[in-house]
Amino acid sequence: MAGVIKAVRAREVFDEKGLPTVEVDVLLDDGNIGRAAAPGGTSRGASEAFDLRDGDKSYFNGLGVGKAIRSVSTEIAGGLKGKNALDQEGIDRLLIELDGTENKSRLGSNAIVATSLANAKAAAKSRGIELFEHLGDGKKMPISMTHVMYGGPAYVDMAGTCDFQEYALHALSAENCKEGFLATLRIYKKLHEIVVKNRGFGMPRLAHLAGKITATFDSNEDALSTLTELIEDEGYVPRRDFGIYLDIASSQLYRDGMYHLQRDGTVFSRGEMIDWLSEMCDKYPIISMEDCLYEDDWEGWKILTKRLGNRIQLVGDDLFVTNPRRLEKGIETGVANATVIKPNQVGTLTETIETIRIARTAGYGTIISGRSGQLWDPFLVHLCVGQILGQGKLIKCPIGGPNLNELTRIEDCLGDSVEYADRSILPTS
Ligand code: PGA
Ligand code: ZN
Numbered sequence: 001m002a003g004v005i006k007a008v009r010a011r012e013v014f015d016e017k018g019l020p021t022v023e024v025d026v027l028l029d030d031g032n033i034g035r036a037a038a039p040g041g042t043s044r045g046a047s048e049a050f051d052l053r054d055g056d057k058s059y060f061n062g063l064g065v066g067k068a069i070r071s072v073s074t075e076i077a078g079g080l081k082g083k084n085a086l087d088q089e090g091i092d093r094l095l096i097e098l099d100g101t102e103n104k105s106r107l108g109s110n111a112i113v114a115t116s117l118a119n120a121k122a123a124a125k126s127r128g129i130e131l132f133e134h135l136g137d138g139k140k141m142p143i144s145m146t147h148v149m150y151g152g153p154a155y156v157d158m159a160g161t162c163d164f165q166e167y168a169l170h171a172l173s174a175e176n177c178k179e180g181f182l183a184t185l186r187i188y189k190k191l192h193e194i195v196v197k198n199r200g201f202g203m204p205r206l207a208h209l210a211g212k213i214t215a216t217f218d219s220n221e222d223a224l225s226t227l228t229e230l231i232e233d234e235g236y237v238p239r240r241d242f243g244i245y246l247d248i249a250s251s252q253l254y255r256d257g258m259y260h261l262q263r264d265g266t267v268f269s270r271g272e273m274i275d276w277l278s279e280m281c282d283k284y285p286i287i288s289m290e291d292c293l294y295e296d297d298w299e300g301w302k303i304l305t306k307r308l309g310n311r312i313q314l315v316g317d318d319l320f321v322t323n324p325r326r327l328e329k330g331i332e333t334g335v336a337n338a339t340v341i342k343p344n345q346v347g348t349l350t351e352t353i354e355t356i357r358i359a360r361t362a363g364y365g366t367i368i369s370g371r372s373g374q375l376w377d378p379f380l381v382h383l384c385v386g387q388i389l390g391q392g393k394l395i396k397c398p399i400g401g402p403n404l405n406e407l408t409r410i411e412d413c414l415g416d417s418v419e420y421a422d423r424s425i426l427p428t429s
């Protein structure tokens with residue numbers, strides 16, 4: 001029978017941040033191989049599945065993955081041998097059972113997610129179809145979104161940098177992601193001039209941000225007004241052609257029940273933070289905000305969603321951690337209206353797809369996202385297209401990178417049958 005797992009192997013590789021991670025090969029008896037690695041996060045949500053690291057401080061400050069590799073080469077390889085790779089749900093269920101813990105801490109969610117994704121790739125090859133066709137029934141390209149700038153305490157090691165972690169632009173009137181990327185690049189180049197010439201240049205804390213702009217502005221508001229001006233200067237209409245996507249990553253700003261905005265020298269209570277974010281949304285073409293409040297402040301999120309949920313896409317990342325149960329809690333309690341989708345936060349492809357299904361049923365937006373330590377692997381692009389997620393944090397200035405190229409290839413592959421996600425999923429009015 002085709003698609004039977006013959007062997008599972010693991011090795012150490014390095015991610016985009018230059019940190020070790022576990023890569024897994026799933027080998028099938030029909031000769032096909034699927035390969036995937038676990039990405040690494042920097043501003044991880046506290047409720048994410050457990051990323052198993054060795055803890056030996058003499059090697060990458062404890063981040064070695066020898067234990068995760070052993071999980072794969074012993075228990076996982078033994079358990080999966082002879083199983084049918086085409087039964088992804090069965091494989092993922094087995095991985096969860098083999099681990100036996102609530103948060104995948106025994107075998108490691110890194111070992112498990114790498115195996116789960118590698119298995120899906122092997123299965124797609126065995127079926128002789130494109131990965132996006134294997135991962136879902138749909139075929140829709142996402143709305144263009146491109147990162148232009150970074151800040152925040154987890155990412156940037158410089159006093160005076162703005163407090164939000166990611167600044168991206170939805171290119172709303174662009175036909176496709178490539179056109180959107182090229183339009184965003186025009187704005188990015190002007191932004192680069194301003195930051196380099198007028199404001200000094202921040203040193204990124206992480207290697208994967210090398211060459212990228214850090215948000216060194218006079219205030220958090222100055223960064224937003226500058227972005228808005230640049231959109232207009234390039235001849236675009238804010239909200240019609242471009243909208244701003246912010247990842248506030250506010251759990252990084254939260255200490256002792258307060259939000260600390262070091263760039264502005266302000267300390268906000270929950271209520272003040274909500275007031276201030278609302279004011280920013282009134283003044284600037286902000287369309288989406290991620291992790292606006294602390295990840296366990298469900299009460300605050302409820303208030304925020306009542307206030308802004310009908311006009312802004314409010315996205316939970318550390319809040320939901322791609323976890324079906326946390327997302328269900330959010331839906332039941334009226335918290336946020338969209339979720340980030342990161343397979344490694346929950347640990348298996350099947351659970352990721354369950355979270356996507358729950359979000360879709362509730363009318364929540366879905367934004368696929370890589371981690372800061374990705375692996376030049378466009379798997380997420382295929383998941384985005386196949387599952388019709390419509391949005392993704394996949395492309396960065398100044399280099400579009402492997403995800404942009406893969407989207408272009410998929411468009412080519414689809415030819416005349418190519419379809420695009422409906423822009424009305426975004427609050428653009
Ligand atoms: P990460 O987070 O650095 O943990 O990958 C990115 C994000 O917050 O979206
Ligand atoms: Zn985030």
